[in-house]
Amino acid sequence: MGKAVRLDAFGGPEVLAVREVPVPQAGAGQVRVRVTAAGLNPMDWIMTADADTAARFGLSLPAGFGTDYAGVIDEVGPGVTGFAPGDRVFGSALSRAVADFVVVDAAGEAAANEVHHTPGGVDDRTAATLAIAGRTAAAALAVVDPGPGDTVLIGGAAGGVGVFAVQLARIAGARVLGTGSAGSAGFLRELGAEPVTYGDGLAARVRALAPGGVTAALDLHGTDTVHAARELGVPDARIGTIAAQVDGVAAANGANAAPGALDEIARWVAAGRVRVPIAASFPIGEIRRAVELQAGRHVHGKVVIEL
Known part of the structure; x- marks a missing residue:
């Protein structure tokens, strides 16, 4: 037994x-x-x-x-x-x-x-x-396909999926702004994100932090980051969600992560590139x-x- x-x-x-x-x-x-x-x-x-x-x-x-x-x-x-x-x-x-x-x-x-x-x-x-968080982060990032020159806004960046999404976007060469509570700022910086407090006025705070604009966004919690991204001029094609359905915005599912994505993440963890x-x-x-x-x-x- x-x-x-x-x-x-x-x-x-x-x-x-x-x-x-x-x-x-x-x-x-x-x-x-x-x-x-x-x-x-x-x-x-x-x-x-x-x-x-x-x-x-x-x-x-x-x-x-x-x-x-x-x-x-x-x-x-x-x-x-x-x-x-x-x-x-x-x-x-x-x-x-x-x-x-x-x-x-x-x-x-x-x-x-x-x-x-x-x-x-x-x-x-x-x-x-x-498995679940790594797959989900990989699938979500595939929706917006970040790379060098991108500034990506990630909502819920301090959560279980967020810790992977932030680091994978940074590996891809993107600048990352991560939403969280005021108390999570230090944690987000350690992951490689520039912290921005969630809540009312999010778009204005992001605009002040990235006056050059945001080019992609992931909402890993609900829809607030989607709305802020739209307000900032991010096209729907470069916005993704995992926990909500928004018309015109792709919802990622970890089951659809690319073959080999999870093994690649595990190798990055072993190499110290993902914590x-x-x-x-x-x-x-x-x-x-x-x-x-x-x-x-x-x-x-x-x-x-x-x-």
Whole structure:
């Protein structure tokens, strides 16, 4: 038997419980991973908040929780090539990652069921934060395609996706302005963004910071950055969102990230070009507390469960 977080009803953190469950077995084309760390994302608690939302993700009760994981392969099913017991890996397992063991498809490229080799020099806590946020940031940046000469406004820059988007845009050669609270200014500077406080008057503050203009924008939180970007003259073709639908503006989905994008991000982490701030780590027994912190949307960086 192994431990796993389970839900017997959809709802908030109060429905999460640690249960003893049978250890899954790797079938043909699958690997079993002994999970050492699981990273939390907003989608984890959003999609398990109510039955209708859960159904859109194909979830039914009883359900697991969490999607990003890292760990070590301990069982390989028939027909698997490229992976062996003892390999350090990371990836995503939709709503079942906060568990001692997960089984995933060895050839899986889907954002909900995938496994990748963890590069040397990347610890498991960090690897466990990469899949969902890294994929989403890569997909969002592909919408606006930043490069040298661009000034990119990123709304929600201090959040889980934002920390990747800021650094990837900087790697692409763009200047980055990142919105956040006044208290996040130092954090954003460390990532490579020039901080600008969100809220009323955002466009005016951005104009003062970048009188030469903004050429692209990503809204990683809602729609406020979209409206400010339009006010600043950014064309809709160079504005992207991830958490809202706006007519005329492309909404990015991590499932549509380019093949190889996640492995490239992992290599940049290993090389020290991308840094992943870990805001807090919790043991599995404190899953409710961890989700409450992450769901508050005010943490700077990622929240991780250690197993």
